Amino acid sequence: MIYLVTGGSGSFGIEFTTQMLGSGHTLRIYSRGEHRQEEMARRFGSHPSLRFFVGDVRDSVRLRRAMEGADTVVHAAALKIVPTAEYNPVEAVKTNVMGAINVINAAIDCGVEKVLAVSTDKAVYPINLYGATKLVSEKLFIQANAYTGTCNTFFSCVRYGNVVGSQGSVIPLWREQAKKGLITVTHPDMTRFWLTLQAGVQFALYCIGIMKGGEIFVPKVKSNPITRLAKITAPDAEIDYTGIRPGEKLHEVLITEEEVRHTDEFENYYMIRPEYQFRDVEYPKGRPLPEGFVYSSERNPNNED
Numbered sequence: 506m507i508y509l510v511t512g513g514s515g516s517f518g519i520e521f522t523t524q525m526l527g528s529g530h531t532l533r534i535y536s537r538g539e540h541r542q543e544e545m546a547r548r549f550g551s552h553p554s555l556r557f558f559v560g561d562v563r564d565s566v567r568l569r570r571a572m573e574g575a576d577t578v579v580h581a582a583a584l585k586i587v588p589t590a591e592y593n594p595v596e597a598v599k600t601n602v603m604g605a606i607n608v609i610n611a612a613i614d615c616g617v618e619k620v621l622a623v624s625t626d627k628a629v630y631p632i633n634l635y636g637a638t639k640l641v642s643e644k645l646f647i648q649a650n651a652y653t654g655t656c657n658t659f660f661s662c663v664r665y666g667n668v669v670g671s672q673g674s675v676i677p678l679w680r681e682q683a684k685k686g687l688i689t690v691t692h693p694d695m696t697r698f699w700l701t702l703q704a705g706v707q708f709a710l711y712c713i714g715i716m717k718g719g720e721i722f723v724p725k726v727k728s729n730p731i732t733r734l735a736k737i738t739a740p741d742a743e744i745d746y747t748g749i750r751p752g753e754k755l756h757e758v759l760i761t762e763e764e765v766r767h768t769d770e771f772e773n774y775y776m777i778r779p780e781y782q783f784r785d786v787e788y789p790k791g792r793p794l795p796e797g798f799v800y801s802s803e804r805n806p807n808n809e810d
Contacts (some may be wrong), residue, residue, distance in 0.1 A: 509533040509575040511562050511580030511608060516543035516671035517623065519548075520706045521579065526552060535571050536582065539560045561603030568612050569611040577713060580608050580622040580646075583639070587627075587752050587781070590635040593751045601638035602645070610650040613658050621713050622646040624664040626757040626802075628699055633752030643721065650718045650783035659718030666698025666726065666757055666802070668705050676738050677732075685738035695731045696756050696802040700724065708774070719779030723759050728802035760800035768794050775800065 508525065510518045513534030517605070522532055526549060534542060535558045542557045549555055560567040562582045572578065583601050584590055590597035612620045624643050627636035642656040649660040669676060673731055700708075704724070712722040735744060749755065760775055767778045769791030778788050800806075 506577065507531045507533065507575045508577045508579065509535055509572055510581060511568075511604075512580075514538040514545055514557075514666070516702055517579075517581040517706065519545060520702045521709075522549060522555065522579075524703070524706055524710070526555060530554065530556060531556070533558060533571060533575065535560055535562075535568070538674055561600075562607055563599055565592075565607040565611065568607050569614060572611045572615045572617060575615065576618050578603070578608065578612055578617050578620045579709060579713070580620060583623075585635065586626075587633050587635050588750070590638070591633060591752055594634050597634055597638050601635070602641050602654075605645045607640040609645060609652070609660065612660075613649075613653055616656055617658050620646065620649075620658065620660045621709060621715055621716065621718060622660070622662045622773050623709065624662045625667045626759050627756045628664065629761055632754060635752075647719055647721070647779055648781075651781065652778070653738050659716060661716040661718060662721045663709050663712050664721050664723050664759060665700055665705060665708070666728070666759065667700075669699055669701050671702055674684065676734075679735060679738045679742075683742040686742050687745055688735060688739050688742045688743050690732060690735050691753065692749050693730075693732055693746055694755060695749070696804050697730050697734075698726050698728045698757060698759060698805075699733055699734065701728045715789075717788060718784050719781075719786070720788065721777040723762075723775040723777065723800065725773050725775070725807045727808050728757075728805040729808075732741065733734045756801055756803040758799060758801045760794075762797060764800050765794045765796070765798045766774060770794055 514536040531554045533556050545731040572792050584597045628639035631640050643662050646660045648758040679688045708724045769776050771791040
């Protein structure tokens with residue numbers, strides 16, 4: 506089986522390669538980061554099942570060429586830094602929205618079997634441009650199931666919160682600041698969902714195995730006040746509270762009260778079923794969630810375990 510990962514030289518792609526290399530599958534890393542690809546090539550060596558394609562999801566022609574013959578696509582490419590997206594809104598739309606459209610079209614044209622798009626809690630009730638573009642991206646991938654025609658390409662999304670150890674994670678910053686004895690935290694009451702990079706990739710692989718097209722998969726993860734993570738990361742450093750930044754929430758949400766009506770709960774995850782019937786698909790039945798349930802980092806039922 507051939508997997509293609511967009512944004513594949515980023516943190517997600519590197520961990521995906523770490524877990525999948527040697528599994529008997531061929532991996533195609535598609536990204537615009539030539540230096541990152543070179544670093545990956547040195548890290549993983551000359552492996553016959555690992556190939557690198559320099560390209561941007563904005564480039565539909567190159568994307569289609571790289572995708573030819575692929576069985577599964579994991580779409581992880583995005584402009585993800587909130588202030589960067591705010592300052593460069595058109596560029597964020599080109600990558601996160603137009604890039605998503607290009608991935609969808611290329612996957613259908615190339616007869617890819619499964620496409621899993623990696624999303625974020627910031628797509629839920631978005632208040633910044635990054636979140637808004639990821640909301641649109643989610644909608645595009647779910648509704649892409651209506652565009653496949655006679656082509657059996659299935660599109661689903663995985664949605665989760667902050668990934669510990671990924672590019673842009675606050676932990677490396679805190680470790681560097683801790684050398685001077687003072688770290689910066691925006692607000693003492695701020696909470697976030699957290700999961701490890703390894704767990705994020707494992708969950709994505711699990712979802713690829715069970716997806717039928719149209720679902721949004723949300724893992725059951727714990728959430729914590731950001732101050733708790735700060736104290737674990739830099740226990741001896743003092744904290745300087747700098748205030749909530751523009752476009753930043755105090756708490757994040759992974760499942761809205763409106764989505765609960767078509768969400769099933771399973772042992773380790775939630776599955777948000779599509780509101781439209783794209784195919785004659787029977788989704789697995791889990792436990793229905795109670796009316797008024799909201800999966801938020803402030804009131805997380807999974808913290809009670």
